[in-house]
Amino acid sequence: EGEMSNYRPSSSGHMYFTIKDGDAQISAVMFRSSARLLRFRPDNGMLLIGRGRVTIYDQRGQLQINVEYLEPKGAGALQIAFEQLKAKLSAEGLFDAERKKPIPKLPRVVGIVTSQSGAAIRDILNVLQRRHEDVHILVWPAQVQGETAAREIADGIRYFNKNQNADVLIVARGGGSVEDLAAFNDEGLARTIAASAIPIISAIGHETDFTIADFVADLRAPTPSAAAELVVEAKHQLEASVRNLHDRLKNMMRYRLALSRQRVNAVSAEAAFERMRHLVHRHQQHVDQFTFRLLTVERSRLQALRQRLDVAQARVRHHDLRRTISLQRHGLERGNQQLAATMSRLLAERSSRLGRLQSQLHALSPLRVLERGYSLAFDDSGTLIKSVEQVREGQELRTQFADGEAKSRVTSRRGPGET
Numbered sequence: 001e002g003e004m005s006n007y008r009p010s011s012s013g014h015m016y017f018t019i020k021d022g023d024a025q026i027s028a029v030m031f032r033s034s035a036r037l038l039r040f041r042p043d044n045g046m047l048l049i050g051r052g053r054v055t056i057y058d059q060r061g062q063l064q065i066n067v068e069y070l071e072p073k074g075a076g077a078l079q080i081a082f083e084q085l086k087a088k089l090s091a092e093g094l095f096d097a098e099r100k101k102p103i104p105k106l107p108r109v110v111g112i113v114t115s116q117s118g119a120a121i122r123d124i125l126n127v128l129q130r131r132h133e134d135v136h137i138l139v140w141p142a143q144v145q146g147e148t149a150a151r152e153i154a155d156g157i158r159y160f161n162k163n164q165n166a167d168v169l170i171v172a173r174g175g176g177s178v179e180d181l182a183a184f185n186d187e188g189l190a191r192t193i194a195a196s197a198i199p200i201i202s203a204i205g206h207e208t209d210f211t212i213a214d215f216v217a218d219l220r221a222p223t224p225s226a227a228a229e230l231v232v233e234a235k236h237q238l239e240a241s242v243r244n245l246h247d248r249l250k251n252m253m254r255y256r257l258a259l260s261r262q263r264v265n266a267v268s269a270e271a272a273f274e275r276m277r278h279l280v281h282r283h284q285q286h287v288d289q290f291t292f293r294l295l296t297v298e299r300s301r302l303q304a305l306r307q308r309l310d311v312a313q314a315r316v317r318h319h320d321l322r323r324t325i326s327l328q329r330h331g332l333e334r335g336n337q338q339l340a341a342t343m344s345r346l347l348a349e350r351s352s353r354l355g356r357l358q359s360q361l362h363a364l365s366p367l368r369v370l371e372r373g374y375s376l377a378f379d380d381s382g383t384l385i386k387s388v389e390q391v392r393e394g395q396e397l398r399t400q401f402a403d404g405e406a407k408s409r410v411t412s413r414r415g416p417g418e419t
Contacts, residue, residue: 001073004046015042019050019065027064028052034068039182040081047073079178082185085212089187094194100218101199103230104167109136110231111166111198113156116141120172120203120224127228135232138166144173149183154192161197168231169196171213172203172224184211193217203227376400388415 002019009015013032018025028050042048052067072080089095110128114120116139128135140156143149153171160166171193173184183189184204190212193200199218204211207222214220221227377385378398385391395410 001049002047004042004048005044007042007044017042019048027057027062028067029064030067030070034070038070040072041084042070049073082212085185085187085190086215089190089212089216094190095215099194103199103201103219107135107167107231109138109166111138111140111156111160111169112172113140113142113153113160113169114172114224115144118144119174120144123223123225124170124172124203124228127225128232131229131232143183145176145180145183150186150189153183154189157192157196157198157200161195164198166198169198169200170203170221170224170227170231171200171217172227173205174224175206175209181205181209181211184213186212189213190216201227201230371402388413 002021002025004017005020005025006018007015008017013035015030015035017028017030019028020026030052048070049072050065050067050070052065052069054063055066056062057064093099112121112124114124121139125137128137138160140159142152142156144153157169157171160169171184173181181204184202193202193213193216201219201221202211202214202217203221203224203226204213219230221230376399378400379385379390380396380398383390385397391397391410391413393410393412397408397410399406399408
């Protein structure tokens with residue numbers, strides 16, 4: 001136990017220093033294998049408690065302590081490391097409000113980096129699925145404590161940024177001791193969060209727990225459930241605003257409708273409206289008079305037509321219908337006889353003419369020509385071959401005879417004057 005002085009870290013990772021108290025001092029060395037396990041950055045004037053082996057430095061022949069374990073006296077190493085890293089990153093501006101990205105109002109995809117078996121993921125999913133059922137959720141499972149935790153969480157953040165497949169990220173774990181939350185005080189993880197292009201909400205531990213990840217994240221939630229609430233809060237605020245606007249619009253329309261009704265009632269009571277009503281009544285009287293005159297005229301015309309009909313019926317009753325029917329029957333019989341004679345004559349004439357035309361057609365038929373030993377040749381498209389110029393060697397022809405047809409192939413051809 002003593003105060004550190006002459007602290008000299010080397011590029012190899014070894015640390016050289018002196019431990020002293022009020023009575024004596026001794027040189028000390030901490031080799032890289034032990035130094036890399038320290039959770040704080042040593043400095044001159046720091047009171048330390050350590051454990052190691054006393055050895056002799058051969059080149060100088062002096063005693064020294066080979067320190068294997070070291071921690072600050074009083075405040076814990078984790079707390080000192082936390083304060084040191086916090087001061088360093090704050091000086092770099094990683095905690096500044098100006099660099100923090102806004103959380104999207106209506107995220108469609110929420111990425112979650114946490115343990116897949118912890119209470120944090122259950123709390124987040126419960127809130128998101130209950131209050132924002134149409135949101136899509138992607139989970140990157142990671143250890144949230146232990147030596148590999150910081151690296152796995154950083155890998156998840158880099159994955160979402162590489163694929164750009166989430167609108168907002170939640171980095172979360174449940175409560176725990178300072179040692180349990182140590183991964184979220186890792187400098188590498190803090191810089192990965194700061195470099196993320198996707199907004200990140202941190203939800204680590206309980207409401208009283210603060211980590212470096214909380215300071216560098218774009219928004220801190222006291223618990224994982226609260227982080228999920230922050231994601232869906234804008235959606236519910238928007239829905240409430242829409243409902244409020246709808247109610248206000250409905251009330252405004254009711255007010256305007258009532259006001260319009262009052263105005264209509266007021267206009268109806270005015271003298272001008274009364275004059276219009278009298279004018280309508282006066283014209284209604286004119287219409288009634290015109291309708292009465294029109295009905296009177298129509299009745300007179302109907303009476304005259306009825307009288308003419310009665311006269312015509314009387315004339316028909318006094319006419320001798322039997323004689324008229326007899327005369328019409330005789331005329332009809334004579335017409336039938338004349339029509340039958342005319343049809344017989346025309347039919348005979350048409351039949352004779354048809355016979356002559358059939359004879360002429362038969363004499364001119366190509367089949368008669370074919371019956372005399374001639375034939376017709378057609379190509380494969382059905383075109384009649386009229387000249388040797390229309391054929392070529394190897395061409396298939398269809399030859400029509402009087403009693404059928406045959407197919408042939410041209411093996412040679414010879415035109416006029418050719419031998």
